[in-house]
Amino acid sequence: MKKFVLALAAGAAMAWSVASAGAQDMIVEKKVFELPSLTTIGGKTIKGVKVGYETYGTLNADKSNAILVAHFFSGTSHAAGKYDASDKAAGYWDYLIGPGKAVDTNKYFVIASDTLVNLNTGDPKVTTTGPASINPDTGKPYGTAFPLVTIGDFVRVQKALVDSFGVTKLHAVMGASMGGLQTYEWAATYPDMVQRIIPVIAAAEPGPWLQAWLGVWAAPVLVDPNWNNGDYYGKTAPKAGLAQALKIVSLHANHWLWAEKTFGSAWADEAKNPLDAFDNKYKVEAALDAGGAARAAISDANHYLYLIKANQTFIAGAGAGAKTAAEGIKRIKAKTLMLYAPTDQVFHADSVKAGAAAIKANGVEVETAEIAGNFGHLNGVLAMQPHAAKIAEFLSK
């Protein structure tokens, strides 16, 4: 069950249990960054943007040791450490980020920030701005009046956060999945600012297959009558649809090896044969249902749909005016370490390798490495430990 919780949790920091327990926990603090006004790439204005962030390590005197970590679709800025030594779980990449670890916080100053329209609006540690936020002009939640935003807008907010530290060069930008898209966007939009990138389990463009799958992820929310075209604040939220939707995400991001090794075809209840009644489930189904419901309880359906749209419409370098991925990728100068999972069904390996080839065509140094493991796409979150030394070495070059 532990592996299952890990795999499903993807982002619900409370459920992570990869952290090593004990005396060496890095204790971290959530902070909030405020941007009085953001102009989106689409030309809209969002007032009073707030996002949560965490930092690990110390910014050096010449401000040259900053590494930005961007989070995945269902993730948060809690990339490492614990808020309190008694926390059951640490941040999702705690095994990679910390004193003496691959991203060594004795050397580097790590900044991890929440995105706009972050999914986890019900997590007290998450601060984000999106449809569930109060529109300062009306005093009510924006709902679908919130402008559509994309990955480039997430990065615009991060840029302002990085600027606020006086950092003008980033030692590196890294992230998994949607965090990898933000990584591409950083390198394409601010090529002179970003020295290294580590995009993990992310292609340089979503492509039609993932665009279609993201549409599938949205489906159960759109069918839930409580979604009500996004107008549900102060009413009943579409949690049933969102729970089913997040179940799809969990399964799509995982792999049959996980299902076979974790559950087999065991029944959810030994006394209830799935053959005998509709509601008699297999263990894997019951676990996915429970995971989806737990995630839905702390998530917002509109934020979810906005995230889907942001990923579908991703174009690297959009923040610098690129109209196609090819155009954006041509701008990238950062040394690149790209990690992908051959069993990934979200960003399939060929799509990731195409991004590597495109960056290499710029004359830039590109290394790639395969992530093994039983978790499909989620290998990039859960199974990166064997690549710790490679990451450390890449960062030191």
Place this chain on the structure above:
Amino acid sequence: MKKFVLALAAGAAMAWSVASAGAQDMIVEKKVFELPSLTTIGGKTIKGVKVGYETYGTLNADKSNAILVAHFFSGTSHAAGKYDASDKAAGYWDYLIGPGKAVDTNKYFVIASDTLVNLNTGDPKVTTTGPASINPDTGKPYGTAFPLVTIGDFVRVQKALVDSFGVTKLHAVMGASMGGLQTYEWAATYPDMVQRIIPVIAAAEPGPWLQAWLGVWAAPVLVDPNWNNGDYYGKTAPKAGLAQALKIVSLHANHWLWAEKTFGSAWADEAKNPLDAFDNKYKVEAALDAGGAARAAISDANHYLYLIKANQTFIAGAGAGAKTAAEGIKRIKAKTLMLYAPTDQVFHADSVKAGAAAIKANGVEVETAEIAGNFGHLNGVLAMQPHAAKIAEFLSK
């Protein structure tokens, strides 16, 4: 667009367009088989069972040349031929079945039958018995009072159909996907009756990964309030949920190569940038939505959920009392030709190969072959032409 229609259609006979046009069309007729009473494997009685079927070729004098073809999840008994020379499309495996083709109807007598709880209740050529059928005891549709059935029950009905021809040995049983499961069931439950099997894109057991995915397929229907726990006959049917659900099936059964080659990231409407509004879609999304809606229009939501349950609970040899797949597979004696697609995401290649190895362990001759193509799982329906000679040879041995 043609390839897309092909791929999406999977089972909506009207939309198939693989048939060669012209003078050589085999003209076929839909018939109806009636079974006064069926006792299900679960011990329930269903009165007045009716299923549609088609036959191609002529049964020989000693009744030794019959081949049964079982259909896939969303398919029907229209495996080959046209009802009328003016039909736009022929049956789904018309390129394999017919005079002089791989399954040569000059030699063999082919029987193709609709299953119980067939999806396509709104197709005038389909006859099936399921929740949407009239319960003779009440004069009203069964709804969820219809007993849960599984693949073994589909095969029990087929067995009665085959018996009705006086056939005591089947030259072969074949089918793709759920048709492959029925093929396994035939060989495991009636080992002395089945001489050859050709299971295509089907494993010997669904396993937890597919069991979980089948649960995902169900999700949008369950969220649609019009589903109303299956009680919607004479009311508004849950077509919105079913359309979204069938969209998931279409995508899951396909492959990124199809999406990339057919659509790229083109917009559904050249004038409507997906970045500008929620409803502005990519072409691949619009096509999947249209396909899902078209399929939903002729499909029944309860039948869909019953089919899902039947596939989740499949155990080869259940009709002969097998309690596990391993137990059932041990009963198989039929020479086996097994075809699978390395890019299949429904029945992944490793699961199919495990079935082949298990049958081989019985001391039975087993051949396997890989199906290439851009359609993932659907390669087993759409891209079998290169294996026509192999099938012909296997059938003649």
